[in-house]
Amino acid sequence: MNQRHLTSASGSAHGKIILMGEHAVVHGTAAIALPIPSISVTVDIFAKHQGPTELECSYYQGPLKQAPENLRNIQEVYHQVLQEWRICEVPVKLRIKSHIPHERGMGSSAAVVTALVRALATFYQQELPMTELHRYVNIGEEIAHGKTSGLDTIVTSSSQPVLFQRAEVPKSIHSQLDGCLLIADSGHTGNTRLAVESVCQRLKDTPDTQSYLSQIHDLVKGAVSALKDNQVETLGQLMNRNQEFLQKLGVSTPQLDHLIQVARHAGALGAKLTGAGLGGCIIALCPNQEIARHIQQALEAEGLQQSWFLNFNRYQSMEV
Numbered sequence: 001m002n003q004r005h006l007t008s009a010s011g012s013a014h015g016k017i018i019l020m021g022e023h024a025v026v027h028g029t030a031a032i033a034l035p036i037p038s039i040s041v042t043v044d045i046f047a048k049h050q051g052p053t054e055l056e057c058s059y060y061q062g063p064l065k066q067a068p069e070n071l072r073n074i075q076e077v078y079h080q081v082l083q084e085w086r087i088c089e090v091p092v093k094l095r096i097k098s099h100i101p102h103e104r105g106m107g108s109s110a111a112v113v114t115a116l117v118r119a120l121a122t123f124y125q126q127e128l129p130m131t132e133l134h135r136y137v138n139i140g141e142e143i144a145h146g147k148t149s150g151l152d153t154i155v156t157s158s159s160q161p162v163l164f165q166r167a168e169v170p171k172s173i174h175s176q177l178d179g180c181l182l183i184a185d186s187g188h189t190g191n192t193r194l195a196v197e198s199v200c201q202r203l204k205d206t207p208d209t210q211s212y213l214s215q216i217h218d219l220v221k222g223a224v225s226a227l228k229d230n231q232v233e234t235l236g237q238l239m240n241r242n243q244e245f246l247q248k249l250g251v252s253t254p255q256l257d258h259l260i261q262v263a264r265h266a267g268a269l270g271a272k273l274t275g276a277g278l279g280g281c282i283i284a285l286c287p288n289q290e291i292a293r294h295i296q297q298a299l300e301a302e303g304l305q306q307s308w309f310l311n312f313n314r315y316q317s318m319e320v
């Protein structure tokens with residue numbers, strides 16, 4: 001048994017958005033996801049002298065054992081990690097500070113578990129190879145969402161855009177794109193588990209569904225070239241086509257469709273939902289910051305809750 005530990009430690013991770021390919025990726029096709037380093041989560045661990053291990057986050061404070069069902073991913077991963085590392089547990093306080101909104105398709109659950117496992121590794125002075133980190137985060141993701149592609153797991157600990165396809169090694173995409181994305185929160189929560197299950201059901205019930213997934217795969221491949229070759233207009237068209245298929249898959253909503261139309265009329269080169277849908281965020285591709293601000297104002301006039309800008313060229317200056 002390992003007894004070594006520090007008195008406190010921290011771990012962090014960031015949010016993400018899916019540029020293209022969500023849902024289809026669960027069934028083995030490709031998707032592109034972008035890390036958002038400016039929207040982050042930190043988990044702090046403090047050793048306690050006595051009492052039970054506690055959890056503190058924005059909507060729960062108390063013993064980890066009594067945490068509500070929607071925090072079961074954290075509970076289970078915490079215990080699994082300690083068990084596998086053969087650690088004799090000391091009572092601790094786990095404090096989660098997150099800037100990633102919940103259930104908006106921004107990778108909150110994967111990022112929190114990534115930050116937790118990193119904090120535990122520092123606290124108990126354990127090596128944490130990336131493959132091990134990903135394995136733990138996938139355990140949490142399956143608890144949180146059921147069937148999952150594993151994409152969020154990879155991108156919440158990556159500094160670069162990722163091309164992901166299950167059973168293949170994820171690849172970093174070296175984007176040369178000039179332009180930026182506006183990420184706009186509809187203010188309505190999505191439900192990843194429900195959305196993924198509904199697409200699985202549609203695959204069984206509706207013969208055309210499989211062909212939608214293959215067509216999304218082709219759009220994603222086109223988007224990789226557009227990112228590398230700085231073809232911002234082409235990327236916008238591909239995003240719009242992707243949104244048509246997401247509508248056909250039944251994961252868009254009238255509210256998301258409306259916000260997407262508003263963004264396009266205000267100058268977006270392409271717009272679509274991002275993540276599981278049925279609520280959550282939309283993304284709008286903007287040729288420059290000025291048009292992005294104009295689109296943001298148009299969405300605010302429709303009651304938009306909150307939004308973020310993501311410049312593609314920020315990745316060009318970051319380490320791979």
Ligand code: PMV
Pocket residue numbers: 018021022023024025026104105106107108145147148149150151152190192195196274275276277
């Ligand atoms: O909404 P999010 O951030 O949980 O993203 C879900 C993306 C899906 O493709 C729908 C599911 C998955 O596991 O990839």
